[in-house]
Amino acid sequence: xxxxxxxxxxxxxxxxxxxxxxxxxxxxxxxDGEVITDVTLKFQELNASNALVGSVLSFKASDPQGxxxxxxxxxxxxxxxKGKKYxxxxxxxxxxxxxxxxxxxxxxxxxxxFFFLGQVFDSSFLSIQYADAGGIALGLKTIVTVSSSxxxxxxxxxVVLRHDLNKSFPGATNPNFANFVQxxxxxxxxxxxxxxxx
Amino acid sequence: xxxKAILLCLALVxxxxxxxxxxxxxxxxxxxxxxxxxxxxxxxxxWLSESATGVATDANxxxxxxxxxPGPQTIQITFIGHKEIKQSIVLNxxxxxxxxxxxxxxxxxxxxxxxxxxxxxxxxxxxxxxxxEALIQVRGENLGESLKRLAGVTTFSTGSTIxxxxxxGLHSNRILILNNGIRLEGQQWGAEHAPEIDPFLAxxxxxxxxxxxxxxxxxxxxxxxxxxxxxLPTSKKQVTELNLIGNSNGRSGNVAVAHSGxxxxxxxxxxxxxxxxxxxxxxxxxxxxxxxxGLSETSLSSSLxxxxxxxxxxxxxxxFTTELGILSDAxxxxxxDLLKIIENGAPFSNAEFTYSLINPKQVxxxxxxxxxxxxxxxxxxxLNFQYxxxxxxxxxxxxxxxxxxxxxxLDLELFTNTAELFLDHNLKSHWTGSIGLHLIQQANxxxxxxxxxxxxxxxxxxxxxxxxxxxYQKGPLELEGGLRYDYRSLSTSRYLGNRLQEKxxxxxxxxxxVGGLYQxxxxxxxxxxxxxxxxxxxxxxxxxxxxxxxxxxxELGDTQLISEKSIKWVNSLEFESKKTTLELTAYAxxxxxxxxxxxxxxxxxxxxxxxxxxxxxxxxxxxxGLDLSGTYSFSKQFNGYAKGSIIRAKNTEANSYFPFIPxxxxxxxxxxxxxxxxxxxxxxxxxxxxxxxxxSREPDFDLSPAPPGYALVxxxxxxxxxxxxxxxxxxxxxxxxxxTEYKEYMNRFRYFTADMGRNLQLKLNYQF
Numbered sequence: 001x002x003x004x005x006x007x008x009x010x011x012x013x014x015x016x017x018x019x020x021x022x023x024x025x026x027x028x029x030x031x032d033g034e035v036i037t038d039v040t041l042k043f044q045e046l047n048a049s050n051a052l053v054g055s056v057l058s059f060k061a062s063d064p065q066g067x068x069x070x071x072x073x074x075x076x077x078x079x080x081x082k083g084k085k086y087x088x089x090x091x092x093x094x095x096x097x098x099x100x101x102x103x104x105x106x107x108x109x110x111x112x113x114f115f116f117l118g119q120v121f122d123s124s125f126l127s128i129q130y131a132d133a134g135g136i137a138l139g140l141k142t143i144v145t146v147s148s149s150x151x152x153x154x155x156x157x158x159v160v161l162r163h164d165l166n167k168s169f170p171g172a173t174n175p176n177f178a179n180f181v182q183x184x185x186x187x188x189x190x191x192x193x194x195x196x197x198x
Numbered sequence: 199x200x201x202k203a204i205l206l207c208l209a210l211v212x213x214x215x216x217x218x219x220x221x222x223x224x225x226x227x228x229x230x231x232x233x234x235x236x237x238x239x240x241x242x243x244x245w246l247s248e249s250a251t252g253v254a255t256d257a258n259x260x261x262x263x264x265x266x267x268p269g270p271q272t273i274q275i276t277f278i279g280h281k282e283i284k285q286s287i288v289l290n291x292x293x294x295x296x297x298x299x300x301x302x303x304x305x306x307x308x309x310x311x312x313x314x315x316x317x318x319x320x321x322x323x324x325x326x327x328x329x330x331e332a333l334i335q336v337r338g339e340n341l342g343e344s345l346k347r348l349a350g351v352t353t354f355s356t357g358s359t360i361x362x363x364x365x366x367g368l369h370s371n372r373i374l375i376l377n378n379g380i381r382l383e384g385q386q387w388g389a390e391h392a393p394e395i396d397p398f399l400a401x402x403x404x405x406x407x408x409x410x411x412x413x414x415x416x417x418x419x420x421x422x423x424x425x426x427x428x429x430l431p432t433s434k435k436q437v438t439e440l441n442l443i444g445n446s447n448g449r450s451g452n453v454a455v456a457h458s459g460x461x462x463x464x465x466x467x468x469x470x471x472x473x474x475x476x477x478x479x480x481x482x483x484x485x486x487x488x489x490x491x492g493l494s495e496t497s498l499s500s501s502l503x504x505x506x507x508x509x510x511x512x513x514x515x516x517x518f519t520t521e522l523g524i525l526s527d528a529x530x531x532x533x534x535d536l537l538k539i540i541e542n543g544a545p546f547s548n549a550e551f552t553y554s555l556i557n558p559k560q561v562x563x564x565x566x567x568x569x570x571x572x573x574x575x576x577x578x579x580x581l582n583f584q585y586x587x588x589x590x591x592x593x594x595x596x597x598x599x600x601x602x603x604x605x606x607x608l609d610l611e612l613f614t615n616t617a618e619l620f621l622d623h624n625l626k627s628h629w630t631g632s633i634g635l636h637l638i639q640q641a642n643x644x645x646x647x648x649x650x651x652x653x654x655x656x657x658x659x660x661x662x663x664x665x666x667x668x669x670y671q672k673g674p675l676e677l678e679g680g681l682r683y684d685y686r687s688l689s690t691s692r693y694l695g696n697r698l699q700e701k702x703x704x705x706x707x708x709x710x711x712v713g714g715l716y717q718x719x720x721x722x723x724x725x726x727x728x729x730x731x732x733x734x735x736x737x738x739x740x741x742x743x744x745x746x747x748x749x750x751x752x753e754l755g756d757t758q759l760i761s762e763k764s765i766k767w768v769n770s771l772e773f774e775s776k777k778t779t780l781e782l783t784a785y786a787x788x789x790x791x792x793x794x795x796x797x798x799x800x801x802x803x804x805x806x807x808x809x810x811x812x813x814x815x816x817x818x819x820x821x822x823g824l825d826l827s828g829t830y831s832f833s834k835q836f837n838g839y840a841k842g843s844i845i846r847a848k849n850t851e852a853n854s855y856f857p858f859i860p861x862x863x864x865x866x867x868x869x870x871x872x873x874x875x876x877x878x879x880x881x882x883x884x885x886x887x888x889x890x891x892x893x894s895r896e897p898d899f900d901l902s903p904a905p906p907g908y909a910l911v912x913x914x915x916x917x918x919x920x921x922x923x924x925x926x927x928x929x930x931x932x933x934x935x936x937x938t939e940y941k942e943y944m945n946r947f948r949y950f951t952a953d954m955g956r957n958l959q960l961k962l963n964y965q966f
Contacts, residue, residue, distance in 0.1 A: 011569065015585045018615045024656040025643035029693045033602050033649030036805055063805045065695070073805050104600045163531070164597050166547070181538040184547040186597060187531030190807030 036189060037095040038062045039159070041078065043086040046143070052087060061191045064095065077194040078157065080126075083148030087131065089141050090114065090159075092189070106140060111164050112188075113172070114139025115180045118158035120195050125150040126157065128175050137173045150197045161189035222267035224289050227673060228296040230259045230275060233577060233624055236671070239300060242277035260720055275300065295673025299626060301577055302507070322678050322713030323408030323727035324770040324783045324825075326350070329401060334927065334963055335914075338443035338452045338476070341375070341397050345423065348405055349841040350783060350825035352860040356390040357947040358448075358481040358954050359493050359522040363393070364944070365407060366785055367821050367845045367859050368420025371736050372762075374410075375423045378501075378514055380568050380586035381415065383614035383640065387736045389946060394518050394564035394590060396497035398441070398454045398474040401428035407783060407825075409729035409766040411709040412665055412680035415636055419731040419764050419789070430468035430503040430512065431460045440964045441474075447957035448492070449551065450478030466505040473498040479553040484939040484955040489549030490556055493522035508574045519563040523555040528950045529597060529747075532807025536750040540902045540949045557595040557603060565589045580622040582634075588614040596747050602649050607747055609645035610654075614638065631668035637661070642737070644692075651744060654737045655692030655699070661685070674717035682709045686734050690741065705734040705761050723772045731766065735759040739793050739814045752802045753795065754813040762816075764789040780828040785821075792819035792849075794856060797899045817851040840866035846895070854898050861893035861907070861943050880918040887911050893943045902949055908940035924966040931959040 043057045057080075063073035080086065092101040105112045109132070116139070120126040127145045132138040139161075165172070165185030172183045230242040238259025245252035246263060248271045255261045268289050273296075275283040280300040287296070326348040328336065336344040342353040342361030354369045355361035362369050375382040375393050384394045397403060404424040411418045431437070436459035443452040454474035461467035474497050481491040499516035527545035530536040539546060568586040575581055590613075593606035620634025640659040644652040662685050669678035689702040711729030718724055742755035766787040773780040796815045801808045827841035842864030847856050867886025874880065893904040916929035937956040941948040 007571075011571070011583070011585070014569075015615075015617055018585070018587050019617070019637075019639055022613045022615050022639050022641045024641040024658050024691075027644065027652075027656045027692045027698070028646040029696065030644070030646065030648060030651050032651055034598055039805060061805060072803055101599070108599065163599065164526075181535055182542075182546045184527070186529060187535050187807055188599075189805055190532055190534065191805055 031097050033094070033097055033099070035094055035096060036092055036101060037064055038091075038093045039189060039191060040091040040093075041159070041193070042089045042091065043078075043080065043144070045081075046085045046087055059193065061193065062095075073191070075191060075193055077196050079196050079198060080144075080146050082146055082150055082197050084146050086144045086146070087141065088128075088144045090139065092161075102140060105138070105161075109136055109138045110167065111185075113137055113162050113165060113167060113180075114142075114175070115160045115162065115177055116142070116157060116175050117160065117178060118192060119155045120157045121176050123151065123155065125155055125195075125197070130173075130175055137167060137175070139175060142175065146197065153197045155195045155197070156192050157195050158192045159189065160187060162186070163188045222265050224266040224268060224294070226263045226266055226289065226294050226296070228261055228294075228298060229673065230255045230261065230277070230298045230300060231671075232280075233299040233301045233626075236299075236624065236630055239277050239280075242275055242280075242300065245274045245276075247272040247274060256720070258717075260717070262720065295675075297628065297671055297673055299624070322676055322715045322725050323406055323410070323729070324350075324725065324768050324785075325404060325406050326781075326827075327402055327404040329403070333401070333403065334961075335929075335931075337398065337441055337454070337961065337963070338445070338959070339397070341393050341395055341403075341423070341425070344397050345403060345405060349781070349827040350407055350823075350843045351405055352843070352863070352944060354389065354858060355942070355945045355947075357525045357528065357945070357951075358488065358491055359524070360390050360392040362386075362389070362391075363405075363423060364860060365405060365421035365423070366787065366823060367847050368787075371417055372419040372733060373421050373423065374414050374418040375425065376414070377425050377516060377566055378427055378568065379570065379584060380566060380588070380616060381614075381638070382566070383588050383612065383616075383638075384562075384564060384590045385592050385610055385612060387738045390524070390560075391592070392520075394520075394562055395425055395516075396474055396495070396499075396518055397425065398456075398497065399427055399472055399499045399516060400425045402426045407785065408713070408727045408768045409709075409711065409731035409764060409787075411731035412667065412682040412711050412729065415638065415663055415682075416661065416684055416686070416707070416709075416731075417733045419733050419762070419766070420787070427470065427472075427499070427501065427514075428458070430470060430501060430505075431458050432466050432468050432505055433460050434462040435459065438966055440962075440966075442962040444960045445478070445957055446959070447954055448478040448481045449553075450476060452476040464504070467503070468505075469500070469502045471498075471500040477553065480549060480551050482551075482955050483544075483952040484937045485952070486544060487549040487551055488951050489526040489545060489547045490523040490559070491525055492553050492555055493520060495520040495522075509571070510573075511571045512569070514566075514568045514570070516566045517564070519561075521555060521561045522559060524558040524560065525947055525951060526556070526558070526597075528947050529558045530750045533750050533801065533809055534807055536901070536949075543902075545951055557597045559595050561593045561595070561606075563589075563591045578623055578625050580624070582618070582620050582622060582632075584616075584618045586614075586616045588612075588616075590614075605647065605649060607648055607650045608653060609648050611643050611645055613641045615640075628670050628672045629668065630671065631666070633666045634664070636663040636665065638663075650747070652692060653742060653744070653746075655690040655741050657688055657690040657737055659686065659688050661687075676715040677712075678714070679712040680710065683707075684709070684732075688734070688737070690737065692741070694743070701757060703740070703757070707732040707734075707761055707763070721773055721775050724770070725772075726767075726769045728765070728767045731764045733762045733764075735761065735793055735814075742814070745809065750809050752809045752811045754811065756814050759793060759814060759816060760791055762789055762791050762793060777831045778828065781826070783825040785823060787821040789819040789821065791816040794819075794849075799899070817849045819847060819856065820850050821845065821847045835871045836868070837871075838866070838868045840864065855895040857897040857900060858944060858946075859893070859895065861904070862891040864889050867912075882916050884914040884916075885912070886914075890940075890942070904943050905941035905948055908938060908942075910938055910940070911935045921964075921966075924964065927961075927963040929959075929961045929963075931961070933957045933959065 039061045045054045059076045059078045061075040131141045131143045162185045165183040169183035230239045242255045342363045345351045345363045352364045353361040406422040438457045441454040456472035458470035476495040479492040480487045497518045501514040503512040566588045570584045572582040592610045594608040596607045617637045622632040624630045638661040665682035667680040686705045691700040709730045713727035715725045742753040768785040770783040798811045800811045823845035825843045829839040847859040865888040869884040871882045888910045892907040914931040919926045939952045
């Protein structure tokens with residue numbers, strides 16, 4: 001009986017300790033490291049000898065809070081001149097973490113690829129080819145040619161960034177590959193920019 | 199066995215002896231139970247001195263003595279290791295019914311072994327169990343898959359690696375799982391969160407199909423699953439069991455060992471240590487591999503117990519860890535990705551076989567420790583105490599860019615304390631019952647450093663409950679009832695952007711049940727149970743706010759949600775004769791303020807694309823259904839079984855259907871035993887078929903329509919071999935023998951892939 005009392009005391013102490021030490025941690029602010037808040041398309045004209053001329057035109061899509069319900073991203077319209085040829089570069093940043101994601105995409109070029117779709121290509125207003133260093137199909141740098149006779153002045157271009165895809169999937173070397181989903185992977189970016197021709 | 203045979207012979211002889219004619223047509227029925235735990239005593243011998251007639255009790259503790267003469271009689275009941283009962287009764291007219299409870303004899307006096315204290319659930323509601331041969335057949339499968347063998351139990355799965363048991367259409371936080379008597383507390387709210395338990399630790403899996411909030415606390419709305427290890431041995435005998443399992447599909451291997459024994463020096467001291475490990479690679483559907491569907495799992499459990507005639511103590515520890523892959527194609531970036539793959543109906547990735555896992559994957563570890571003690575204050579009163587500690591760590595990895603890929607996107611640590619103190623009484627009269635206190639405390643923390651805004655906040659939860667159960671047992675009738683009151687407080691805190699959001703919510707509820715069992719005749723029993731249950735809203739239902747990664751869905755919680763309250767009525771009829779067993783269970787469950795995830799029909803646009811928006815809503819729901827199972831022996835060698843279940847569930851406010859309610863299903867099989875053994879059963883061939891209908895009661899919104907019904911054929915062969923004094927059991931089983939391509943409505947990944955194709959399984963079970 002004496003032992004029993006002792007044992008129950010130990011038990012009680014253990015349980016009391018268990019309950020007392022069970023407390024949740026204070027929450028910490030978690031910055032979304034992976035969120036893309038800003039995507040900038042930069043266009044610079046190429047002359048007949050493929051040299052860069054003129055000033056850089058920037059068009060931006062941004063979503064300052066990343067993915068947050070109730071907020072919609074702001075997307076600028078792209079203004080391009082008919083009959084001209086441009087070099088397009090894409091810059092991707094996370095303004096929350098102040099991080100340059102372009103660099104990460106370049107480092108993981110084997111797992112990423114941009115695809116360019118939408119009416120501008122369907123109606124042949126634009127044509128595009130990959131121009132990344134090393135001749136890889138990535139899309140951070142492309143050459144865009146604007147048709148000299150677009151039927152309309154208003155159109156749209158869809159920019160998709162795929163991650164973890166099979167880049168050697170048949171057809172995937174085409175920047176306008178509409179069936180990119182079949183190459184596997186998932187979408188990191190899917191933005192439709194309005195395009196205005198002048 | 200021999201003892202029983204002798205007793206039966208004695209009984210026979212005795213009854214022949216009393217066939218002398220008089221006005222002797224009275225019948226005495228009765229039941230003999232253990233005073234300790236109300237379990238029936240088989241083969242207790244009942245003797246009436248004056249009539250010089252006797253009989254042994256059957257497996258249910260029942261006995262019948264016929265052709266008795268009126269007048270005073272002395273009834274004498276004996277059973278090994280128990281105090282003899284000697285009582286005077288008077289037989290008047292017709293049929294009499296009596297219940298006797300036998301008290302164990304003190305160890306020191308008789309020198310008889312102390313038997314293990316097995317806790318049993320005394321309930322009048324429908325109960326189904328897997329044990330013995332049936333359990334060996336499902337060894338190697340996870341808890342959900344194993345329990346599918348019971349009528350009324352199905353699974354809610356996420357691919358082939360994650361499956362959750364569903365009882366009468368309810369799952370996750372609406373059912374409870376008990377690991378050796380302790381409520382398993384993990385992150386059960388998630389559809390893709392499998393229970394953190396290895397069925398290998400159990401020698402019996404029991405499903406209670408009634409609302410059992412009173413006994414086990416809030417959330418036991420659909421039912422309770424008990425994962426019970428065998429009672430600890432108290433004798434010196436040592437037993438080791440080895441299981442080796444291999445599967446062709448997934449090329450998996452599974453090893454499990456259990457060893458138990460007792461101390462020769464200290465009477466009443468017993469132990470068990472048990473472990474298992476499993477490794478599997480990509481699962482194959484009939485026409486393709488499912489990419490990234492491998493898993494590796496390890497579990498360990500050990501217990502140590504000491505019993506004397508008055509005191510029983512047990513310490514228990516179990517550990518479970520798993521790393522499992524999620525089908526790569528199921529993880530989509532946005533709605534258009536999701537719709538494309540659904541349209542395709544099969545994965546785009548052309549996966550090959552591999553054991554290695556990549557993201558998305560889950561890594562989960564669960565520790566559970568418990569101590570338990572009971573003390574017999576006197577033969578009728580027993581004081582029980584149980585304390586459990588659990589630590590659950592869940593990490594979910596998504597496909598991510600750069601260094602983030604090595605970091606989990608969800609990293610949750612959950613600590614739970616549970617303590618229970620209750621006083622049982624088992625009076626020599628017809629009353630048994632208990633009164634108890636139940637305390638649950640929980641602390642959930644998001645481990646910093648995920649680089650993702652947490653899905654659910656950090657929180658502290660305290661739940662206190664007080665309950666009272668009472669049961670009346672007389673002859674063929676058992677009646678029981680219970681009351682409980684619970685109070686829960688939940689305080690949460692998290693950052694939303696830069697803003698700290700703190701909230702304290704409290705919930706309280708009473709619950710009650712009444713139930714009864716009536717043994718209509720020795721072959722037929724009827725049970726009925728009416729119970730209320732409640733479930734406070736879960737943290738994810740209250741606080742979800744944002745993107746559910748991989749599911750391409752934005753989910754919105756609501757802190758205004760109130761508790762769900764249900765009332766469930768379960769009736770069951772059990773028939774057992776020499777050749778036939780039949781069990782029919784019918785139930786109705788009315789749930790007020792049922793919480794469900796409803797598509798708003800809106801989409802949310804971001805730079806990543808478009809997502810569907812879902813919100814948590816409440817509506818009244820009504821579930822009802824039938825479970826039927828039966829076996830029939832055509833001959834000693836030739837046996838058949840069939841079972842099936844039907845569930846209907848409706849949102850009675852919107853007059854619509856809920857998603858993920860199991861469709862009608864049944865399975866049936868035939869087995870043929872043959873061999874040299876005296877009982878001709880050392881070889882057995884079993885052929886079975888599973889039939890699942892299409893779910894025609896679909897919700898208004900679903901990403902794709904319910905898949906068509908399907909039929910699967912399974913074929914198995916098992917052989918028992920004597921190796922010295924030990925038993926070796928070998929079995930070969932072909933599941934989905936015809937390699938049928940099918941999709942199960944209850945699998946969330948039916949949108950992306952067909953279910954598992956043919957699987958050949960080889961199993962060895964050796965006990966020594």
